[in-house]
Amino acid sequence: MMAVTEDARVTQLLARARAGDAAAMGAAYAAVYEELKRAARVQLRRMRDAFQTTALVNEAYLKLAAGADLKAVDRNHLLALSARAMRQVLVDDARARKADKRGGGQEALTLTASLGNGDAAAVEVLALDELLTSLHQLDARAAQIVELRYFGGYEEAEIGDMLGISERTVRRDWRKARAFLLAEMRA
Template sequence: MVSASDEAPVTQLLARARAGDAQALGAAYSAVYEELKHAARSQLRRMRDAFQTTALVHEAYLKLAGGAPLAALDRNHLLALSARAMRQVLVDDARARKADKRGGGQEALTLTASLGNGDAAAVEVLALDELLASLHRVDERAAQIVELRYFGGYSETEIAAMLGISDRTLRRDWRRARAFLLAELGT
């Protein structure tokens, strides 16, 4: 858990970044860098993906820093946006690997060939991304909880604090999200 004294500098840096200070976003990201590496490491370990932890964190930063202006309001919001960016990086990577299988000069994958760890992880990430999009249309907060748990690697207590809800509400939403995902999977 992060103390209020740790959160204040990140919040101030994010306010400066929203005001146009180019270096402030980098400083805010540096302040949460170790947390992000921990989240990425646990995610990649669970997926058995070949993606490197540091590369995932850096790619997520590039997604946040490029394009649209940053909307993060505080440390928790930055961590949540970073988890979403990690998800997007992994989904993009999985799609690219899947596209390579269809015509990237690779040997064709047959029905009898087994999927390697990276290929299986790519399929898993793409399937989860589709399920999360469906869940997001039904229950946005439940989708955010799944995203933070699965892609961010955060505990229930950390997620409840990030979202400003009680642990009990989080557990109820988590059960509802799991039930939805299992029903969609047909399990």
């Protein structure tokens, strides 16, 4: 019962944010902040990236808040948009690190501290981002499932709830997407 009221409160806050209430967006994001931190922690642990969980969630918020066209309609939609924003933050960071390796030998100050695994993680994030763009053209829902699972750190049941589909459909699309991604990575 409590989750339903929290969902309704987030939905109301998002409606106010779409109507121009800037403080409502912050309040909606604060309501899902701990869940986003949990998802980011899972993702960063899996990637073995030195990016800080709080920094990732905060950077994702800044990306969302800067978007004048925030159209999140409910809690699940906000979580999905946040996962996409986290993906964009990680991809931007990976691109910057990759560019720094090629550029003038100057040490750049970034949000991450690369401790050896960072360069490999940067390449992996960039490769996955390119593959997801290709997959999105073939199957947008499968690409969104990969994004939510990989960049958002969500489980199948959570993804099913967010997208309004069954866990079985999530598993089927995940297997299909994984097969596509593996085939493309080997090509």
